Amino acid sequence: AQSVSQHNHHVILSEAASLELGCNYSYGGTVNLFWYVQYPGQHLQLLLKYFSGDPLVKGIKGFEAEFIKSKFSFNLRKPSVQWSDTAEYFCAARGGSQGNLIFGKGTKLSVKP
Amino acid sequence: NAGVTQTPKFRVLKTGQSMTLLCAQDMNHEYMYWYRQDPGMGLRLIHYSVGEGTTAKGEVPDGYNVSRLKKQNFLLGLESAAPSQTSVYFCASSRRDTLVGNQPQHFGDGTRLSIL
Numbered sequence: 001a002q003s004v005s006q007h008n009h010h011v012i013l014s015e016a017a018s019l020e021l022g023c024n025y026s027y028g029g030t031v032n033l034f035w036y037v038q039y040p041g042q043h044l045q046l047l048l049k050y051f052s053g054d055p056l057v058k059g060i061k062g063f064e065a066e067f068i069k070s071k072f073s074f075n076l077r078k079p080s081v082q083w084s085d086t087a088e089y090f091c092a093a094r095g096g097s098q099g100n101l102i103f104g105k106g107t108k109l110s111v112k113p
Numbered sequence: 114n115a116g117v118t119q120t121p122k123f124r125v126l127k128t129g130q131s132m133t134l135l136c137a138q139d140m141n142h143e144y145m146y147w148y149r150q151d152p153g154m155g156l157r158l159i160h161y162s163v164g165e166g167t168t169a170k171g172e173v174p175d176g177y178n179v180s181r182l183k184k185q186n187f188l189l190g191l192e193s194a195a196p197s198q199t200s201v202y203f204c205a206s207s208r209r210d211t212l213v214g215n216q217p218q219h220f221g222d223g224t225r226l227s228i229l
Contacts (some may be wrong), residue, residue, distance in 0.1 A: 009192040044205075045220070090156065101158070106153075
């Protein structure tokens with residue numbers, strides 16, 4: 001079955017630390033990948049997406065993600081986090097053009113000022 | 114533009130009661146979705162619709178019904194609420210998938226539903 005795994009449930013960092021959140025998916029063919037962010041009390045917002053081309057994708061607020069096909073991974077990174085990055089981050093994947101979006105269980109990020 | 118609007122934002126029900134959650138989008142999106150979000154579970158798709166008059170089951174459809182009578186609205190109904198349906202419900206919409214299938218979903222603010 002298609003699935004998305006986020007291995008970190010809760011990550012705690014200090015401001016200015018670097019961030020990498022893991023995401024692995026299990027699709028055999030063409031896959032579209034997304035990272036969404038949910039700030040406390042708010043709805044989900046798209047951070048970035050990958051569907052083809054350059055495997056290094058840049059999103060909003062200084063986030064980027066790298067698609068590594070051989071590892072079935074789409075890890076989210078940010079060189080220097082801020083307190084305002086405290087949120088829950090969801091990786092999502094869609095197999096091909098007609099499949100439904102499958103979400104990971106989310107990773108809570110807490111940034112200490 | 115309001116984007117995706119969900120009503121109500123909060124609701125408390127007793128077991129066995131029925132209610133309908135309304136989702137409205139003003140972006141002329143073809144696709145609409147209902148998810149539930151539970152701690153440690155991420156978002157799970159309940160039902161979705163690829164167009165007016167059509168609906169389909171998602172990952173966790175049991176206990177819910179939906180209707181898409183108008184393109185801009187997608188209703189989620191609970192006929193007989195159960196405590197297991199206590200959750201935060203999110204509606205989303207997106208443009209029709211192209212061959213590439215990369216259309217992101219736009220989410221509403223959520224409805225927090227408690228079943229006692």
